Amino acid sequence: MKWCFYLIALRLLIPSSYAQNSDTIIYNKVDKLKKEGQFEKAVSLLNDLLAKANTSKDSSYIFGEIGFIYNSKRDFHKSLSYIHKAIKTQLVYTDSLDQKNAYLYINLSFAYAGTKNYKKAIQYTQLANKTGYNYPFITNNKLGFYYSRLNQRDSALHYYKKALKIKPVPGILTNIGDIYLQKNQPEKALKYFKQAQTKPNLHVYTSVSIKYRLSKTYRALGKHYQALKLLQQADSQLIIRSKQVLTQSDKLSIARWVTAIAQLGLDIAYQAKQKECAFYFSERLKMGIVLEKIAKDKGILPIATLQKRIGAREKLIAYAQTSKNLYAFVIGRTDFEMYRLSTTLTSLKKNIEAFQQSIAQVDPRMFVQPSVQLYNSLIAPLLPRLKYTTKLVIIPSLSLNNLPFGALAPQSPSVMSADGFRALPYLIRRFEISYYPSASLLFASQAKQKNYPLDFTGVAYTQFGTGKKELIWGEKEVQYAYNLFTRKKLYSNSFPNNLTLDTRIFHISTHGFYDEHEVLGGLELGTNDTLTVNNIYAQSIRADLAVLSGCQSGMGQPITGEGIIGLPRALLYAGVRNIIATQFFLSDRATYRLMIMFYYNVKKGYTYRQALTYAKRVYINQYPFPARWGALVLIGK
Incomplete structure (x- = not known):
């Protein structure tokens, strides 16, 4: 269930002791810093004010402001600490049900919800209601959400419907529909989702959200054709949106919705035995924004074309x-x-x-x-x-x-x-x-043909910082390949800045690195430099084949809707048609032996896939355990 929390600014009246002095200027700076997202600087200024606060009113206000900032940062535990201090200080001079405390209670409920303590969130939202809080739509909507999180669906419906009477907006209608869907009452859910769909001037993501929910409802009713039709319409909206100028927030929203729609569409299409439709949605799970750019916006190819x-x-x-x-x-x-x-x-x-x-x-x-x-x-x-x-x-x-x-x-x-x-x-x-x-991207990429001015460009690094092994065998493999070609260049322990590569084969031997908690991996360039995903996006590296002879060079972070984010993806984006990379650690001597056989096969006229396969088959006879040969893979044909 999608929910948009309402952050209520704790803009209580600035205490009189601050109203006419220079600290008012500091409050204005705090407001500006919050708008710019510079939360820590804003907190620092407020802590300076707190140190010289004259009254409990002053302290209460500042505690509340800091708590609100931590809510904005989604640092809910710190937010709870400061807002509780604000309430404790404010209760010295106000009654607990004084309306001035309502804003603190609302923000406290938000912080508790952020820690998934929905019972406490309900307690403070109801306390805000008792103060005569002026925004019952917000509190009823919040209570509906909190009760839904506790699976108390009847209570959730009660408060959502109270909010609906105040303001019949699409978000409340879809929340009610969601609850009925959870209660296995799709007919009632359908009624509310259809009402939401009729509202004018829907934002594209709201429209997509409603179609997604309607599809889930039709699926529950066994109406798979209607469900798939709505998902295709929602997907078309996202494709149109993705071709517009996008903010980072837009890109994230599109990725999330493409994933949700494609996963639901894939499951429904399988149930409906619509294989081509299912394949389309499977490709959507892989053809993210980056891959669509690589494919020159040709989109997903039909099965017959593939x-x-x-x-x-x-x-x-x-x-x-x-x-x-x-x-x-x-x-x-x-x-x-x-x-x-x-x-x-x-x-x-x-x-x-x-x-x-x-x-x-x-x-x-x-x-x-x-x-x-x-x-x-x-x-x-x-x-x-x-x-x-x-x-x-x-x-x-x-x-x-x-x-x-x-x-x-x-x-x-x-x-x-x-x-x-x-x-x-x-x-x-x-x-x-x-x-x-992606299947569609494979054939879009393979369709590109180019004559390259160089047959081979090799880069070999042997010297690294303290504790790093010298890659003597890596240097030998690059030298062996270099000797096989006529039009060629070789770089030893160097990789020129802003290097423009236009070569049939680009081969680099060095140490690779990858951390599963980091999206970006890379290759080490000697003692003090690295070649990362971001570096490659900024380079012009055009080649028929790139060989990344470094441990874990093919690893990356799996992202639903995008695939693996790592060096191979960046190279595809830069214009490389085929890539050989490693999926785990592999000794430089084992890599050397495999690459010698690979290049020997390439020179005999075999395709890259044949050349690497035949090299592995020979190597297995000598070293049969996959740790010695399984890491090298070909991305391409």
Whole structure:
């Protein structure tokens, strides 16, 4: 349920002791700082005033102002502390039900709601009502929201309907509809959502919100066609909005609504057996604002168009995730099927984490169970559609973006030894595998052709700060590749500022870094510099292939509606068509051996996907555990 809290400014009358002196100027500065979002500076000025406050009235006012600022910052615990001080001080000279205290009670209820203590929020909102507070619409709406959070739906309806009598705005109508939907009374919910839809001059996000709720209601009534039609209309509104000049707030709102609409649409389309509609919504979950710009606003390609561009004996597997379900689409030249996979999202996450941990710790025993379970969950149900397939393009979703599918196996090794793992039928043994963020973006990107003035540009870093390993083998791999080409450039321990790259292959060997709590990862450039996502967005790096030979260079933060935010996304945006990156730690010597075989295969005329696949198949015979070869993946074809 969407709710807009009303922050009530604690603009009580400035105490008389301050009215005619220089501190009035400070209050004006505080107001200006609050409007600019400079909350800490505003608090600092108020604390200076607090130190020289002459009366309890003065102190009460300042405590209240500071509490209000912390409410604005959503630092609710500090807000509670200061507003309670304000009330305690103010009760020295006023009665608890004095109307002057109403603003403090309202802001106190907001702070308690921010800490999810809705019982206390109700207590202080009702106390504000008893003071004769002049805004009953606000208090009734707040009480409706707080009771709904406590699942006391009848009480929530009571207060929402009281607010509705005062001001019949769309927000109250949708709140009432939400409660009826929660009470499994979709017919009554439909009545209120339709009333909200008839209100004039609806803001685009309000209109989208109402259509979303109507779709949920029609779904509950079993009217899937009407539900999907409304979701498509809402999606069209968001597409139009996204083409306008946007603030950061707009971009966040669009991303949130695209995600909500696409997830609901995907679930409903599956129920209605509308495969093409479901695939459209699955692509919407991946084609965020950044990817739409990369695709030059061509939008999502129809299935028939995709099928014409899929190669012989090639299949595209696109995964999509909603709040409760995981789906897979298998698309070939002449066939198209949709699956709802039986795995739970909780077990999926657990298995991926265990798989990644086994790789990080180079622990074969820990590896076996999650590898088999992930294979059985993600690949086995699709095998009937992959009978004559030799090439796969995998379009992952969310946490699947950091999973090397080629390292999955359908069974445990017969013995826990190198020979046992060497005999495993890893997925990479059967298929040539590549990845891409979105099916539509893949073919929009692959359609671009360009003659490059250079065949190869290499960058090798070997020297880093204290405690960092020198990458001797990384330098050798770049040198090996450099020697294979004619038109070429090589940079050693340097990466010129504002470097404009226009080359068929760009290869950089260095240390990579990634923190799962940070959206941005990057590559280390020697001792004092880094190449981050933001750097790449600002560069012109145009290449047919970028090889990021550094640990975790392909990692990123999974964002619903956008995919993985990391170095590969930035390179796609900069104009790179294909990328080889790493999904976990990999020794520079192992990378060297794989890249030597990769470049050897490229020079023989193999595609990038073939070249990397064949290199891995050879390497598995020597070093069969995936920790030595599974990290390198191709994003592209």
